[in-house]
């Protein structure tokens with residue numbers, strides 16, 4: 001299906017080139033290219049000599065590090081490597097990154113590779129996949145080592161689903177003992193790292209070993225493509241399950257010297273639901289025993305040189321915040337009005353100002369651009385839905401956003417005091433955001449400096465008309481009194 005779509009697109013592109021002969025030639029070429037591409041990328045000719053999967057279950061964001069040593073056993077160079085996921089796992093993925101190792105042991109370095117989702121043809125059980133494009137095709141007989149990181153959210157299921165204030169939180173985690181892969185794997189092991197040594201149970205599939213906070217499955221030898229063996233782990237995890245169900249960050253640029261940021265949070269504790277009554281006395285007197293999976297301290301990591309910080313909720317200002325600044329960052333520590341237990345929510349707003357010159361630059365082509373961080377400033381937090389709005393100064397035109405990963409984009413208009421034509425707002429939306437998404441993005445736009453004068457001119461003319469009106473009024477007034 002992918003192939004058919006691609007051909008369709010190429011044909012359309014070529015038709016647009018408007019000569020008569022070209023489209024047909026292009027069609028023939030593109031079909032040939034695709035046939036060649038298919039042969040080139042045939043997945044059956046790769047095999048995995050050694051695979052190691054390490055799953056970090058210490059927080060509520062599950063991180064998987066996969067090391068694959070791949071050999072090309074075919075007769076043609078291979079230009080891509082495929083990864084397979086079960087459909088549920090695929091839906092919870094927040095990020096997939098891949099790199100290829102180059103150089104020998106001590107001088108080893110990693111070159112990042114492009115990863116994109118693809119349809120896995122003939123994969124059993126609806127498995128879905130990603131394709132990693134190799135910079136240089138892997139020639140027949142050659143081997144290469146890949147490092148893959150993927151992160152998933154909402155994968156740890158609290159069980160029991162409800163706990164009281166004095167209980168600690170237990171969770172389930174489902175996975176497979178054999179690494180799901182479209183390739184034959186000669187040798188493999190899987191390691192799980194749990195937050196504590198308190199493990200209630202785990203599926204055993206010989207050889208399985210548990211030592212301290214680590215559970216190891218394997219080594220297993222010679223598993224056919226798409227081998228699968230479900231396993232279940234049940235263990236203690238009291239990490240704060242902090243999830244922002246919705247975050248709207250508004251970044252407003254004013255060419256008069258500052259950037260104003262307003263962040264609206266809908267924060268929830270996504271762990272086991274709290275049952276029974278909440279005793280504040282018990283909570284405060286025995287913090288190590290009571291409400292161990294709850295949280296109250298929040299930390300927002302904000303840029304340096306921040307000013308006019310506020311923190312408020314529906315009721316009003318909250319004073320329990322503390323700001324520490326150094327030349328690299330500003331740490332804002334704050335507390336909601338009450339500690340958050342499983343299922344509880346808190347809604348609040350954080351606002352602050354930043355100096356314009358730290359974030360707004362001019363590009364070589366004369367356009368201006370904002371260089372700012374994407375993601376959520378709260379530490380170790382999942383954002384189910386993030387909306388980032390960049391409000392450009394009035395009179396800005398043709399904005400373009402450059403984001404290092406896929407986001408949904410559209411434009412809006414915003415009117416504030418003294419605006420005549422309104423401000424263009426670049427809206428970026430992304431679901432399932434994790435701290436690894438806190439990378440820089442840019443919004444480029446053109447701006448005519450004449451617009452800088454619009455607001456002062458309007459103020460001046462407003463005062464002028466006010467003055468004229470006063471004078472007129474006084475004159476009218478006088479003439480009336482004369483008449484009497």
Ligand SMILES: *[C@@H]1O[C@H](CO)[C@@H](O)[C@H](O)[C@H]1NC(C)=O
Pocket residue numbers: 309310316317
């Ligand atoms: C809230 O705090 C901000 C900043 O500290 C202050 O400017 C504002 O007046 C306060 N508002 C209320 C209602 O106390």
Ligand SMILES: *[C@@H]1O[C@H](CO)[C@@H](O)[C@H](O)[C@H]1NC(C)=O
Pocket residue numbers: 371372440442
């Ligand atoms: C954006 O800022 C970061 C951090 O200061 C910097 O590393 C990066 O090069 C900047 N990007 C652009 C396009 O200016």
